[in-house]
Amino acid sequence: MKNIALAEKHVSLGAKMVPFAGFNMPVQYEGINAEHATVRNDVGVFDVSHMGEFILKGEGALDLIQRVTSNDASKLVDGKVQYSCLPNQQGGIVDDLLVYRIDDKTYLLVVNASNIEKDLQWIQNFNHSGVDINDISERTSLLAVQGPKATAVLQKLTEVDLASMEYYSFKKGTFAGVENVLISATGYTGAGGYELYFDNEYAEQIWDAIFEAGKDSNIKPIGLGARDTLRLEKGFCLYGNDIDDTTSPLEAGLGWITKFSKTFTNSENLEAQKKAGIKKRLVGFEMVDRGIPRHDYPITNPAGEVIGRVTSGTQSPTLQKAIGMGYVDVEYAQPGTEIAIAIRNTNVRARVVKVPFV
Template identity: 70%
Template sequence: MEITTDLKHIALNDLHVRLGAKMVPFAGYLMPVSYEGINAEHETVRNRVGVFDVSHMGEFILKGPHALDLIQKVTSNDAAKLFDGKVQYSCLPNDRGGIVDDLLVYRIDEQTYMLVVNASNIEKDWNWIRKQDEWNVEMHNISDKTSLLAVQGPLAADVLQPLTNMDLRNMEYYSFAKGVFAGIENVLVSATGYTGAGGFEVYFENGSAGKIWDAIFEAGKTQGIRPIGLGARDTLRLEMGFCLYGNDIDDTTSPIEAGLGWITKFTKPFINSDALKRQKEEGVSRKLVGFEMIDRGIPRHDYEVRDAAGIAIGKVTSGTQSPTLNKAIGLAYVPPAFAREGSEIFIQVRDKALRAKVVKIPFIKK
């Protein structure tokens, strides 16, 4: 357990405490994990609208004539395809076949980009990108002064649109705008999120956090808006089969193994691209798959995966009881022979080998 006195506090820490949030150490921050319970919060986001405070996430600004060159070198996706107001999901490959982090790349303009990285990797990512910078690109780490609220769920646009002149209702998935929001200037709103329920992410300076939070909750009163913790964020993302850094992907997993070939574009060279291209062409020895439990039991991170003969063939990376499906689901790395849809595998839950079957992700079809 991390020592709480060493933890960073997000701008709205005291508000979450007043709201009765269960606060836990996460990625060096004290963060709200739940308010009224994970299942209730999960259901709120799937069916109505909820607000996550994810201000622990990291934000870097890269500026100048070579900002894109650096991004192209360090990321696996092709950022040259971006245009102003467009967002791209990508990853930072390391030089050993693994992943430094996964991230979002925002093109503000031709020479200005924002990278949004995982909270636990802020310093690691900053040092990695700096190390690869052969152009002396202007870089700013704005993580500590930036707050981020994820307003997620099918009613998110109804709640947020009255607060801004930005056209949120017609904003395409993975695009963004900057403007006045809840009377605050220079707010960035993007049609992104980590839930599969639709919605927006709202970036602004810490000093405006209270005003923006209050405005969103006032606007969402009639839609039953609720604060949502990181616990439900995890169950929501897992139902969509979204990878969590540190669980499903890390410094030892390649994007090809993790099913992230779609963000690994060989239209340009990038760090370790030759090795990853060979993997794509020749195949990999393990693949990340989704599975549903057949027998009763909940799979957890690091539980062993076995074949019918009881031989260990892999590890569970994420697992939970799906509130939407009311069944246990998970992700695991297995050999390609077991990666086909319908393959039977066994999850070692304590002293029992429980039956499961490989299924296509996302677990929830939109």
């Protein structure tokens, strides 16, 4: 089990630590609901240093990224970020990722912790022009400072004008006395905020500075449990749950990051799938009757016939109702459609709704 740089800090703060993607990670501190509310209303800090980071550098860096990702990275300019995915050759997804353009020959790719080795090998398989690929995951820490008060708290620690940064943009600058921190206007909560990338050796210095700056803003450490409920309320896909090696980006509602203006891995088959029409679709739903939907629970129509499966589900702390996402046959994908979730051999009524939930 790998430890992130601040593992002992989290233990000292009373975090419940659990194994996640091969790392010892904080899942909660005071409780998921309280931590969830902190991020929605104030500001919280997630340590997500388990994520993977690759630097791609060289004349062919953009061509390689264009070949292996579904989105059109040629649209990026310096300081911009793009959400994308790595399609496989069978119609599914190797991983979803962020692509950062540092300059025209240098890119940062941020991938999921559970897929670091898989993704690195996958990208190398297409590296036919000698692009330098440097895996900096083990020496990089990543903190996500999220919530409506994040800008005010973090602005105390840098001269970078945070308020002027557009969503999905980034700047490098001095932060909490540390040079060359990458400050990114991104996050996985839908609550606003930033993600900070820096070398492990500065992790404690930066963590302590953030909490000192936020002491009057109800700042709190937040675990992976609340990260999951926050992203689900916004309908964000989680790799391994809502998308995986068997799910098409078109089925997952990721057509907006699947650009057929270029050729990429399996693009011909995915374009054919788009023209023919998909047979299943990822939808959001809310429970009508009482019950919590869980991963892999069957989804049925009112007649009790199985039409899909749950990929994510929880009791929404904001809405105080049970919500979820799952794949259903496309004829049941319209908002307002009555469905049911098979919970302990009982078909519990639910309804398809538009996402985000909040």
